Amino acid sequence: MGTVKDVLSKDDLDTAIGGGASAVIHFWASWCEASKQMDQVFSHLCTDFPHVLFLRVEAEEQPEISDAYSVSAVPFFVFFKDGKATDKLEGANPSVLANKVAKIAGSTANAESAAPASLGMAAGPTVLETVKEMAKKNNLLETETLGANRTDNLTKRLQDLVGSHPVMLFMKGTPEVPKCGFSSKVVELLKREKVEFQSFDVLSDDEVRQGLKTFSNWPSYPQLYVKGELIGGSDIVLEMHKSGEFKKVLAEKSIGEETLEDRLKNLILSSPVMLFMKGNPDAPRCGFSSKVVGALRDGGISFGSFDILSDEEVRQGLKAYSNWPTFPQLYYKGELIGGCDIVLELSTTGELKSTLSE
Template sequence: MANLVDVTSEQQFADCVSGAGNRLVVVHFHASWAPQCGQMNDVMAELAKEHVHTSFLKVEAEAVPEVSERYEVSSVPTFLLFRAGQQLERLDGAHAAELTRKVQRLAGSGGSGGGSSEGPGGSDLDQRLKKLINAAPCMLFMKGAPQEPRCGFSRQIVALLKEHNIQFSSFDILSDDEVRQGLKTFSNWPTYPQLYVNGELIGGLDIVKELAESGELENTCPKAQTLDHRLKTIINRSPVMLFMKGNKETARCGFSRQILEVLNATQVDYDTFDILEDEEVRQGLKTFSNWPTYPQLYVKGELIGGLDIVKELKESGELVSVLRGES
C-alpha cells in the first residue's frame, strides 16, 4: 500500500490517522492555488520514498474544512505530525529543511532511502560534496544544465539568476546519482534545485523567489566575477595545476590516466581540477588558454600543454625542472 495518500474526506482522515497504529503520520494541509504548496508536495514525495514506514497524507485545506477548522489551519502550507492518533508536532509554512528534520527525528533512523553518507566511504562522499559546493562562489545543483534545464523548477531558478545578473556555476545532479542522493542528506534538503553561496545552502526555488522579490538576491549572492578572473584564480591555486577528467585518485579518461602516471613518477606535488564537474570551466578554459583539449597542465600560472608535451618533456629529461619552475 502506498504511503503517500490524498485525503478527500473527514472520515478518510480519521481512518488514516487513527488506523496507523504506532506509525508516524505526516499531514500536509495545502491549496492548489499556492505555489509553495506545490514545492512542499515534492518534498513530501521525496520523504515518502525515504521513510517507507511513515504515512504521508495530503489534505486540500478548503476541500475538507471540518478537519482544517478542528486543527486551526488558517494558512497553507501547514504540517501536523501524529502518532497513535495523538498530535506530536506542528509546522506552519514552507520550511523543507525543518520538516525533514522533524520527520527524521520522529521516524527514527531515517528509513530506507539509502542517501546517507554514513558508513564505508561516507567521509569520502562528504569531502567530494564539500568540494563541489565550494567549486564556485555561487553554485547551483539542478536537473540539467543552464543551457538546457530538465525540469520546470530548474528552468525557473536559472531564469531568475540570469535576470538578476547573478554569475553562477552548476552541477547536473542527473549525471551522478551518488551526488544526487548524498547531497539531500548532507544539506538536509530533500529536493532540487539547491543554491549555495560561499559554501552555505541558501535553499530552493521558493527561497530564491522570495529573495528576488524582496530585493535581497543581489546582496545574498557574491558580486559577479568575470570568467577570466575565475579561471586565473583556479589556475594559480597551486604552483602545478592539472585540469583533467576526474581527479588524482580516479581518472575518467585514458589521457588523464596517462598524465597522472607521468606526474606521479616525478614525485613533484601538484593539484587537480575535475573539468567534468564544472561546465563553465570546462568550456571557458579552452578559449582562455587557446588549447582545445584536456588534460591541460599549468606551472606557476602558465600553460605547459597536454599529454603529448608532458611526454616529450619526460623523454628529454626536462619535466622535473619544468614542474619546479626552473626552466
C-alpha cells in the same frame, strides 16, 4: 480501489485524503533501487486491500509534500486512518509494510499474522524474495541516504564542489537541458539577472546527490550556494528574488565584481587535478580530450573537469591565461601540466601518476 494514484501536487494530496478514507503514501524516487522494489510490493498490496487508498509521491519532485511529512530518505511510507496520519515506515521492509497496511484497513483478522500471508499471496514468491534479498543486502532497513557514514573524502569533495564557483547551482540536468521544473526556474532567474554561475548535475553522480543532502541538511534539489553558503532551493531563491533580497545577498558577497582572471583561477583550483576539455568525461567531444580522460582513468587518477564548449568566455580566456592555444589542458594544484601529447607521454613512461601526486 485497486490502483496506485500518483500525487502531483499538495492540492492533489489534500483532495485524495480529505474524504477520510484509510490511505498510505509511498514516497519514492525513480533512481532508488529500494524504492523500485518496494513499489512492486506496494502495487500488489493495492490489489489485496481494495478499500485502502494507495498514493505515490516522487519525493524530490514534490518537496512541499516531502517537507510536510519530514521525508529525508526513500523509500518512506505514511499511513492514514480516518483522514489523520497515524504511522510511518522508513526503509525497505515488505512484511512490516503489509502489517501496517492491514492495520489501517481494519481487517477483522489479526494484522500481525494475516498481513505477511497476504503479502505472500499478493506479491508472489519471486517479488517477495527479491525484496527480502534486497533488504538483507542493504542491512534490512537501510534507506537511500548517506547519513553519518559519509566519508571524509566525500566531505572534502563536496566542500570543493560547493566552493568551486562563487555562485554554484546543484541541479537536475544542465542549464541547457534542465530535468526538473524547479531547476529550470532557478536557471531562468540566474540567466535573467545575468548572474554568472557554475552548475553540477546531481543526476550524473549519486554519491554527490545523496551526500549533499546530508552535507547541507537540505533534502531536495536544486540547491544554490553563494560563496560556499547555501541560499536554499527553488522556492526560497524565487521568494528572495521577488523581495529584492537576492540582489542584496549578491551585492554583499561582491558577486558580479569577479574578474575573468579570478574566475579562471577558481576553476583551475576547484580540484587538485583539473581537466579543461571538450565535453565531459563520460561524453568527450573530441578525440584528444577522450585520450586524456582515458589516460587519467587508466592511471586511477581522480580529477575534476570543465566543458569549455559550455562557456566561450572561459574557452578563450584560458588560452591567454595559460599561454596554451589548444584543448584539452590539464592542471595539477593550479599549475599547467600540458595538453594531450604531454599527458600521453607521461602516461606511456609511467610518470603520470607520480607527476599528479607530488
